[in-house]
Amino acid sequence: MNRESILKVEGVGKSFGGLEILRNITFDVKKGERIGIIGPNGAGKTTFYNLLAGDLDPSKGTIYYCGQNITNLPNYKRANIGIVRTFQKNNLLTDLTVLDNLLLVLQRKEGLGNVWFKPRVEKHYSILFEKARELLSKWGLEKQTHKIVKSLSYGEQRQIEILLGIATDPKVLLLDEPTAGMSQAETNYIVNLLHTLPKELTLMIIEHDLEVVFGLSDRMIVLYNGGILVDGDPQIVRNDKRVNDIYIGQGESLSASS
Numbered sequence: 001m002n003r004e005s006i007l008k009v010e011g012v013g014k015s016f017g018g019l020e021i022l023r024n025i026t027f028d029v030k031k032g033e034r035i036g037i038i039g040p041n042g043a044g045k046t047t048f049y050n051l052l053a054g055d056l057d058p059s060k061g062t063i064y065y066c067g068q069n070i071t072n073l074p075n076y077k078r079a080n081i082g083i084v085r086t087f088q089k090n091n092l093l094t095d096l097t098v099l100d101n102l103l104l105v106l107q108r109k110e111g112l113g114n115v116w117f118k119p120r121v122e123k124h125y126s127i128l129f130e131k132a133r134e135l136l137s138k139w140g141l142e143k144q145t146h147k148i149v150k151s152l153s154y155g156e157q158r159q160i161e162i163l164l165g166i167a168t169d170p171k172v173l174l175l176d177e178p179t180a181g182m183s184q185a186e187t188n189y190i191v192n193l194l195h196t197l198p199k200e201l202t203l204m205i206i207e208h209d210l211e212v213v214f215g216l217s218d219r220m221i222v223l224y225n226g227g228i229l230v231d232g233d234p235q236i237v238r239n240d241k242r243v244n245d246i247y248i249g250q251g252e253s254l255s256a257s258s
């Protein structure tokens with residue numbers, strides 16, 4: 001099947017001062033692809049997300065989204081057109097409730113971002129409240145609705161962070177280590193949730209848990225020393241000697257994570 005290209009990265013590089021962190025990154029992402037991004041610590045994975053999400057400008061190269069050159073488009077404009085990221089560390093407003101965090105995201109999505117500082121009276125914003133409750137119910141999180149975020153466990157907070165990303169209705173969702181620091185049950189919750197996302201949503205997943213990333217991806221990109229070492233079918237990546245050598249060097253085995 002010939003799927004439409006949604007994201008295209010051509011010859012992208014990033015240097016900090018004289019230090020080249022990423023070089024000549026080139027690939028094409030089709031709508032609805034599920035791409036796992038793996039590589040050892042310091043390979044440049046997060047820097048690469050910073051370039052895709054507009055949190056950093058590349059030193060070289062061009063990034064296209066739906067055919068539009070977005071290389072220097074700021075992060076909030078990319079979020080508005082559908083490129084949304086989650087972070088390795090939580091980015092929530094921890095003194096607010098789960099519902100309030102969700103309402104803030106929904107408000108922005110509905111173009112009501114300018115009223116975020118006003119008290120949200122349900123009768124004036126019933127559409128937002130309805131949508132928030134619908135999402136919390138769909139995700140099985142009704143019990144968390146009125147909990148203050150900082151009272152939740154680290155893993156629960158990470159779940160909420162990912163759910164906020166999904167609530168914005170992205171076209172491309174960039175997940176940065178979605179299961180880091182989670183218990184097995186919390187990891188299973190996230191994996192199941194990601195499996196239920198609409199097929200047309202394009203997902204990119206940086207993940208150190210190889211079982212999780214191989215289970216979710218239909219394509220894998222291996223970053224190593226700032227470049228793409230392998231880009232292809234997960235089975236090919238799993239059997240690639242160079243990739244195995246890197247992971248065995250780190251004390252891990254790719255073949256164990258089937």
Ligand SMILES: Nc1ncnc2c1ncn2[C@@H]1O[C@H](COP(=O)(O)OP(=O)(O)OP(=O)(O)O)[C@@H](O)[C@H]1O
Pocket residue numbers: 016021039040041042043044045046047048
């Ligand atoms: N702002 C910066 N200034 C200088 N060097 C940086 C900056 N940001 C990242 N680096 C360096 O770039 C390299 C790649 O970092 P990056 O965080 O992208 O790697 P990573 O693959 O995401 O690693 P990890 O798996 O540990 O999160 C590292 O050597 C890091 O120290």
